[in-house]
Amino acid sequence: MSLLELDGVKVHFPIKKGVFVDRTVGHVYAVDGVSLKVEAGETYGLVGESGCGKTTLGRSVLRLVDITEGSVVLDGTDLAKLPGEEMRRFRRRLQMVFQDPLGSLNPRQNIESILSEGMIAHGVGKDQEERREKIKAILDKVGLPSNALARYPHEFSGGQRQRIGIARALVLEPDVIICDEPVSALDVSVQAQVINLLDELQEELGLTYVVIAHDLAVVRHISDTIGVMYLGSLVEEAPSDALYAEPKHPYTKALMSAVPVPDPEVEDRRERILLTGDLPSPANPPSGCRFHTRCPWARAERCATERPQLRDLGGGHRVACHFAEEIESGKLALTRPTGTEAVTEGEDAVVEQTEGEAKVPAVLLPADSTTKPDATAVEEKVPSAVEASGDRTADAVARDLDAAEPDRSDKDREKTD
Structure with missing residues (x-):
């Protein structure tokens, strides 16, 4: 039996409408019947364009969004049927690394407080000193110094903040970590460091990953099996090398x-x-x-x-x-x-529609004009190639001004010249 199994998972969000009484007028079918299996110690990659339901599927595994239909079985336990308190205790075995490393960290808490919060909630460690020592060991694994405990999220770079997010997931010793776009907000060089870190931690701790991403190169590098989603459904699944080949x-x-x-x-x-x-x-x-x-x-x-x-x-x-x-x-x-x-x-049709107007200067057409001008009138108003070949001289400009305002005094014309 696989460590994590999803069978016919559906997540539908109701569309409400009404002034005094909300009534459901439709649904958004974010995830619509996804079935997959994730083996222990492997990395399952989920890819697809934005809006296909990848993140919603990942959140449904942790029950961060309600599952409309289907089952999510982790090590023989159907998470979709667990009541709230049991699911809260069971969530220690499932952790998530979020896409935005800064938005997922509380700016008012230092790193020690952020990492120890989950440990306190799940009863990990006898006292604060024991928890602090474990946190230091985890920070060392993710490449951060122990003096980071007293610092705040805004004092770190994007790559360092993502390492803190990974450390927060690791301190609870989970079986499965869902990585939602773990490197999309990072520079390319930092992306490679974080991906290599996830690889090393998987080999050392025997972790199981579900990596959600739209970067196909990242997914190929880290995944054993890849699933391709389109509009809430899984359209293809294969071993990484076979899918790319x-x-x-x-x-x-x-x-x-x-x-x-x-x-x-x-x-x-x-x-x-x-x-x-x-x-x-x-x-x-x-x-x-x-x-x-x-x-x-x-x-x-x-x-x-x-x-x-x-x-x-x-x-x-x-x-x-x-x-x-x-x-x-x-x-x-x-x-x-x-x-x-x-x-x-469709571009040829657009060109044909505007071809007759291409030689008409914009100044000859009214701003609200929706019809083509008379061809003869246009030819009379459009200057010939000989007339338009040179730049207008100062004398020509002055003649235009005289014609427009014949009553102006000579003194005014001298100022204009």
């Missing part, structure tokens, strides 16, 4: 094609998949396959009506796509463009 879902193919390759020749030759359309709203997701409105291989007769389930294609590679094998073999033809024409197909 041979993605099978159309959405994963598009994600991987967006990763830059540090070789100019390879970068110029490789296929780039550009998706058409916008991400649908999680409050009104498409029927059938959630990705069919943007999928280059979608078939309306099936993709728009039947929702695909995750199925194993061998080697632990699971894909939620009706035509994964046909796409892989090249037997399925494209129904939408995937190159640059995918984002430029």
